[in-house]
Amino acid sequence: MADSDFPVIRFSPRQQDNGKTPGGGDKANVSWLLTGDELLTRSKHLVSEIDELKANWDETNIEGLPHVLKVDLIEKALANTHQRYIVPMFIVGDNTGQIGFSGDTSLVIKIDSKEKLETVKNNLADTNKNAAQISALTAVQFYVPTIKPKTKESPYKLNPLNFGDDILNKRAVQIIADALNSKDINYNLVHYTTNLPVFKLDDVTSDSLKFIKTLPIKSAEPLEKLTNPFRSLDGLPLKYKDKITPFDESTDYPIIGLLDSGVDKNSLTEHWVTRGNGCQYSDSELNCAHGTYIATLLIHGDNFSDTHDSSIRGCEIIDVPVIPANGTDEITLINNIRTAIKENSSIRVWNLSISLDGEIKSDEFSDFAIALDEIQQTSNVIICKSAGNDPSFYMKQNASHLSIGAESIRSVTVGSLNRNSDPFDYTKKNFPAPYSCVGPAPSSLVKPDLTHFGGDLFASKHNPTDRTDFKEVSDTATSDGFKLIHKVGTSFSTPKVAKNIAELDLLTHNQYSPLALKALAIHSAKYYETPNLDTQQRLNTLGYGKPDNAGIALFGSSYSSTMILEGNLQKGNRIDIMEFPYPDALIKNGRYTGKIKVTLLYDPILIANQGAEYCQSNLEIRFGTYDKKMNATDYMRRFNPLKRDDSFNTLLKSKYGKRKIEINARYANERTLIAYGQKYHPVKKYAFDLAELRDSYLSSLDAERHWFLFLEGHYRLFAEKEALQKQKNLSTPFTLIITIEDPDQSAPVYNSTIQSLDNNNFVHNTVEINNRIHLSNRV
Structure with missing residues (x-):
């Protein structure tokens, strides 16, 4: 049970924890290196393609612009270390070199003369000097734009x-x-x-x-279109007087900006809802049903449905309609969103429960997602974006991929899960809702980020085959102020997560960055389905799970501690804490024990026109134990005087036994042991129990060992090149949250953590909580 006596602990690295990153990158000994006839054949193939480009050079010329090439790589050569020596093959003086990335495996190169193309040809013919580069390439062609055929009036x-x-x-x-x-x-x-x-x-x-x-x-x-998102239904007579949350001017409420169809003023929304600045439409151009439903769900939903989806009854809403009754297109929509957020700069959390008609691509981020990312960075806000809905389940098909925009990296993308099971076992409690669109995002990024209850679809008979065989149940609100209705969709799970984040912001006096608020929500998230889905199913449908209420997420117990570390890691620097304050209270029978949850979020460098390499920065994390400190080698001493001996990284999935994990079923709802590394994934989460380590690694938990935390940034070649051209320093803002808990709920973990922080001279404090709020839902 969460207890306000044990709040989140903020701490900072000490001076000795800051180190330097030595240079790296070596093209030698690549496993895919071609030799002999295979290498010669590949070289001749590439040279012949260059000859073909030269033959067609003049007829493809556009005066005043260089030619553009598409250079295909093998998948194994995509690593940054390999690209560092592949790209220079195409840099021949000025106005040549990489300008982008296409899809998953293709460089986009500019080159402005046949003479320079001849130099590239000579590079590709030199099998002695450039064997690795030639082995990495499969094709060199003129870039051909992607042209989608005309299929509709648009x-x-x-x-x-x-x-x-x-x-x-x-x-x-x-x-x-x-x-x-x-x-x-x-x-x-x-x-x-x-x-x-x-x-x-x-x-x-x-x-x-x-x-x-x-x-x-x-x-x-x-252009993708957007229609007004609400389909009206017959409702129930509205009897709400005993279920209304009264507005109290002496109380602080969470505040959410609503980017939707507009909100009608009625007895349920007055006092709570204010029309914000920047709306591009008159009232006569709006159909406010969808926005009004979301507003009443945010304000009175827990009362209407007798649920506990939030910690605070009531919600203030800044309403900025961004979609008219007759719909709009993606360009108009994004400009409306940009204006709304710019004109209401005090709002930190925004809800966007509307979706474009199309679905995301597997190898490229949409313009809409890229624009949402830029808006959030420029305005320092969080946008909670619905994953999208798909009616395919009516035809017994799985839901499709996320709607366009839901792959936005900086947004919190939200899917839906079922609150209850129906009598026919079609809808299963705590499982993904059948209508909720699924991930992953391009580059296999985890999306949705989170899920919440979006309303249940119950089958009315065995083997339902038609829309009429389902009924919408669960969540209750009103679209007109006169009738209560049940509605389902990610449109209605998303505002619950937005409210959760706004509550975190309110409870902590706005002292956390949007990145940290997002991290707190993801860190608190859990899975609840039984039996368990496999790891990939969970991530694709539920993201990192359903977040705890804000009143729980900020507090622990005497048997656990949650520490949060925020920073901005400069390129070339690293954090290496060799005395991480792991609580000694969890040493039992000569070994460390504990359930551990690690969540790392960083704000990445994002560059459009980079295809699957849109995310250009990565933050690596290691967390575990080591035997002792040692002096670094002569070369490394220039960067860091000390090194760790016999380091053991607890975040490696391979270190845990499948049988032990199966036995430890009580931890199933927390566990998130996905493949270690997740390069260029701006959200990394690991949850595990040290009791699940394979027997062969148990010595790594001996009480004589020490704990460490390591963070280091990495950047793609294109970001480094652009930073050099613009004379900018690369850096990565991050938030790291670590929870350590006693599985037996007996050891004084919280006090032991505080003592360890003090003993190792860490600066730390606990979060201050706003006392002008009434936490009504703490469970």
């Missing part, structure tokens, strides 16, 4: 190529504009983000698409 968008040079980019935009004008094609030039201009074309024919394909563009595709 505006198109053209994405210009980004040449990594402002002058060339302006030239490309002008060339596209001139070409469209010459064909009398009407367009508007708009911006998704600062560096992502888009041409919006209202009328496109099949013939014009052939012409468009010759322009300096990355892609051309129909």
